[in-house]
Structures are given as structure tokens and as C-alpha cells.
Amino acid sequence: MRPLTAISSGLLLAACLLATDALAQTGGNEALSPTLSAIKNAHTVRLGYRESSPPFSFLDQANRPIGYSLELCEAIVEEIGAEVDDPNLRIDYVKVTSDDRIDALLQNKIDLECGSTTANSERGKRVAFSPLMFVAGTKLMVPKASSVQQLSDLKGKTIVVTKGTTNEQAIRAADQKFSLGLTIVVGADHEQSYQMLVDGKADAFATDDILLSGLIVRHKAQDKFRVTGDYLSYDPYGIMFRKGEPQLSAVVERAFRKLGSNHDFVPLYNKWFMARMPTGERMNVPISLQLEEAFKAMDDSASANN
Template sequence: MHHARDMAAGAALLAASLLAAAAAAQTASEGLSPTLANIKSTHVVRLGYRESSPPFSFLDQSNRPIGYSLELCEAIMEEIGVEVDDANLRIDYVKVTSDDRIPAVVQGKIDLECGSTTANAERAKQVAFSPLIFVAGTKLMVPKTSSVSGATDLKGKTVVVTKGTTNEQAMHNVDKKLSLGLNIVVTPDHEQSYQMLVDGKADAFATDDILLYGLIARHKSQDKFRVVGDYLSYDPYGIMYRKGEPQLKDVVERAFRKLGTGRDLIPLYNKWFVARLPSGERLNVAISPQLEEAFKALDDNEGTSN
């Protein structure tokens, strides 16, 4: 009889400890910030990508999203895996555009936006940004035969910009400041803006210099177009994620500190900006002194969080 009683007590104890473990797991996931809790329960990280922002985020020949920003997001995803104790998280790629990328983050349609997004004070009211991943600025792409060598030559001309970009705002500012009487036309994506120039429907395409170089390289159109003028804006890029989640912020910054300490950032930069891209072309854009400093600072700040 004692034996049966002991077994029953043992079973009750086992059931109680299983319940306690389940409750502890529940509490643990409840203790996670909303984005991390959702990732833990679904085992999926949703990465927002762009179709035509080489080399940051674009489609390869087999229509797979690739790029520098996506590799940085994968490093953040590894760190998320550590945080939620799941080494086998899956990626769900979600296409975003310049215009819908911020709502996609705010509304929880994506967890990380891995594109070519400028981190500025205006946007920081709605979303959070990773440490600096690149420094760009608005310049103009014009046909090689064009006499335009800067903003002042655009008087009365048509300039195409991509909707929802900082470049759109920059061109309106330049237009006002220099009284150029510009005709500013807008398209939904960089590829369409580029096509407007190809089709002769615009005199110039204004966007970040690095994206212009990327499009020229991708279309092998070095003999047709050139990038001209002074910088018309300053655009520091970051990876976007949801604001108001300190735990997610810690994970993102920890991922960047690990990359900085492991000296992985400059080789990663060189892979996408200096070496030949998987799609065959080469941008050959050396790292800027500001970006190199920012990467080194991540290593110097090891163990500190700002």
C-alpha cells in the first residue's frame, strides 16, 4: 500500500513541478517586451526589406532579399535568439517601401526594418534606431549629356524623388531656398524613380548618393548617368525597430557592440560596398571617416550602454 501511496505522491509532485515550470516559462515570456514575447511565441522574426536599395537591401537574381542591412538584422536576430532562448528562430521577409516602412514598424507588421533609412529626430518620435550603420546625403543623378552639375542648375526643371524619403523634403527645402521653381515628381520606389530618368521624364533623380551609385552599378549605366553636386542633406542610416521597448533596445545595442568588439563591421562593410556584389557589380565606395569612427566607438564602449 505504501508503495502505491508513494507513487501517487511522486506523480502529484511531478505534476506540481511541471505546472510550476510552465508557470515560470509563462512568467518569463510575460517578462519580455512585446516584440520579444511575440518572437518567442511564434519562433519568427519579421524582417522588412526593400526591393531596390542596393547594396543595403535588394533582390538577387532569384528574387531573394539580400544586402548589408539584412546581414546586420541577422546579427540582431542571433542576439534576440539568445534573449528569448531560441537558437532556431526563422525569418519572415516582409517587403516595405519608403512610404510604408515607418507604419510597418509602428503597427507591428515587422520587427526590424533592414533597409536604407535615415535616422532623424522627426522619425525618432515614432520609432527607435540602431547605432549608425552608414552615412549618406542627398545628391543628384543626371544623364551624362546633361549640363546640370548642381542644384542651382535645376531652375524650372523636373526632379524625381521617391515618396516618403528625406530626399523629398530636402528637394522642397532647396527649391524654396534657391527659388528654383522645381517641378518635383514622386514615385513609390527608387527603381521607378530611376526609370523616370531613363525615360527622359525627369531632368534629375534626387536621393542618397550611395543609392544612386548602387543603381548605376546595378544597371551597368556608368556611361549613361553620373552623380553630381554638393550634399543637399545629411542622412545617417540605422535599423528601425519599435520605440518604447528598452529590452529590445538593449538586444539591438548588444548585437552592435559584439560586432564592434569582434571587428566584424568593417569586413562586413567591405563585402557590400567595396568587393564585388553577389549580383556581379562593384560599388567600390570606401568607408567614410565618420562611419569608421562610429564603428570603432562601438568597440571602445564595450560593456557600457548609452
């Protein structure tokens, strides 16, 4: 684990990145930004969702998109409705993957990406992010009977990563730095990567720790797999939207500050990470001190200043 001071510095850096565009304000009489104008004309907001990123964004038994990130996006949609004077906006759900989610946003196929996307400086050159909604990091999933405890134990072995993720970058960098001679195979999405581990096509699966835990819970595989290793990356999550639209950024910021001021963040977190999910599973992942502090920073209520 990295020292708390390093984590705190990382959180400060992430907060600056996540809120880069979100501080700008626009007057009510100005023309709507391109995304907001298109939403107003179509009476529709298109939300990009993931099929297998529990508890952030996944499908329930009826194949309906649900999850923590989607509820945050729905709060943003409500705020968009107020901004464009259309409280009855329709939501269209559009499936995206880790590999095509950024292109889907840039190519105007979705308006908000509601998954488990890391906000980093490289991506920040192309897209914008909401304030911080979760903090994760790359770890390993291995069979319970495996002797692997950390990445170095996989020297010369096969590891699966999901295409287009920061985890893939982290594993490739570690492989080169430490001369591990890894065979790195790639899954199209987290479910496919998980299945490759199940089928014995890989010795470990590397992605964010919370996603690994979510997959184990979702598949009721606690007796078959475990999460192990030191953190190999630092991954602050945010809702992704198009860059260069200060008015949209301000709307996203307001939605998060309303959740913070109404003290809705922690109950929403507990709904998806502590309580039993609609699909029947329970994550049992208490909120971290770092995330709790990030949520408090979104609280503009009078009680927060007392």
C-alpha cells in the same frame, strides 16, 4: 561639402539619437517586451526589406532579399534568439517601401526594418534606431550628357524623388528657399524614380548619393548617368525598430557591440561596398573616416582599450 567640424557635430548628434533607447538594460528574469514576447511565441522574426536599395537591401537574381542592412539585421536576430532562449528563430522577409516602412513597423507588420533609413529627430519621435551603420546625403543623378552640376542648374526643370524619403523633404525645402520653380515628381520606390529618369520624364533624380551610385552600378549604367552636386542633406542610417521597448533596444545595442568587439564591421562593409556583390556588381566605395570611427566606438574588446 560641409566642414569636418559640422560633420563631426552631426555624427555626435546622430549617435545620441541612434542610441536613445539602446542604453537601457533589463534583468534576465523580467518579462519579455511586447516585440520579444511576440517573437518568442511565433518563433519568427519579421524583417522589412527593400527591393531596390543596393547594396543595403535588394533582390538577387533569384528574387531573394540580400544586402548589408539585412546582414546586420541577421546579427540582431541571433542576439534576439539568445534573449528569448530560441536559437532557431525563423526569419520572414516582408517587403516595404520608403513610404510605408514606418507604418509597417508601427502597425506590427515587421519587427525590424533593414533598408536605408535615415535616423532623424522627427522619426525618432515615433520609432527607435540602432547605432549608426552608414552616413549618406542627398545628391543628384543626371544623364552624362547633361550640363547640370548642382541643384540651381535645374531651375524650372523637373526632378524626381522617391515618396516618403528625407530627400523629398530636402528638395522641396531647397526649391522653396531658392525659388527654383522645380517640377517635383514622385516615384513609389527608387527603381521607379530611376526609371522615370531613364525614360526622360525627369531631368534629375535626387536621393542619397550611395543609393544613386548603387542603382547606376546595378543597371550597369556608368556610361549613361553620373552623380553630381553638393550635399543637400545629412542622412545617418540605422536599423529601425519599435520605440519604447528598452529590452529590445538593449538587444540591438548588444548585437552591434558584438560586431564591433569581434571586428566584424569593416569586413562586412567591404563585402558589400568594396568586393564584388553576389549579383556580380562592385560598388568600390571605401569606408569613410566618420563611419570607421563610429564602428570603433562599438568595440568593447580589451584590444580597443590598449
